[in-house]
Amino acid sequence: MKLQSALNFSHTLLKQTINPGDTVIDATAGKGNDTLFLANLVGNHGHVYSFDIQKQATDMTSALINKNGCTNQTTVITDGHENVDQYVADEINGAIFNLGYLPTGNHEIITQPQTTISAVQKILNRLAKNGIIILVVYYGHPGGTTEKDQLTKFVENLDQHQFQVLKYQFINQINEPPILIAIQKR
Template structure:
């Protein structure tokens, strides 16, 4: 097996975790690629909750889902991922984040450490044992390194008997290459 690029590996982790009928979360809907991918994984009887704070992202995600015939499996929510617990009441099997900014938009609107950490905490409480949270960490922008460092500090201090934490990255790439942090819930917190 060849080394997988970051986005390929994120999808691999999700494919290995999500089953038809599951409930999952896309914490940063963006342009809807992950949302559509998750909607395919959960099948007709599963559900995806997709969050974004930008109307442009919500519209783009809804358009992609309509084009792919997946809109009936997804709730696209114009709100921050830190408010996930207000919308999602059932157990989830997986969640994904793409930290940073919406590609093709203004770089001033970025994910922030305080809201990201609150979202991770809320999602960990919703996550069923054996479930996975995947964070794709883009940090080559203003404020990105602060968020990266705070996320790493937070997940590094999660109890190892309850959450396995993986960091997957290419260490010889230039210009702040993205990397993955994956959280696998082993026991209830």
């Protein structure tokens, strides 16, 4: 077995945790790749709520979802993930965040520590037993290290009796490859 990149490992973890019928969140839709991946995992009887603040991103995501026939199980929302509680009332089985900027878009529009942490906290409040939140943390851009540090401090302080927190990181690579953080509810 080869060690997986943080991005590939995020999909491995989701595949092993998410079941047909589940309710899940793509907190940073971007081009929609994770939304489509989740839509296929939850199937017709589950639901994916997919957020992005940029209409360019939600348009790309909606197009990808339509093309792949997954519209029934997907709601694409042009709003910040920090407002997740205004859209999702159900128990949540899983969520993924890809932090940073949209590679094909404006590199100055980045996820921000305060709104990221607020969204994570709101999802934690609704997380089902064994439910999982995955954060793929890109931090090579301006502002990225601040977000990584604040987020790390937040997750390190989660109560170990309620949550297990994993950090997956290659520590001998240059160019700041992304770090994966996974939080699972006990």
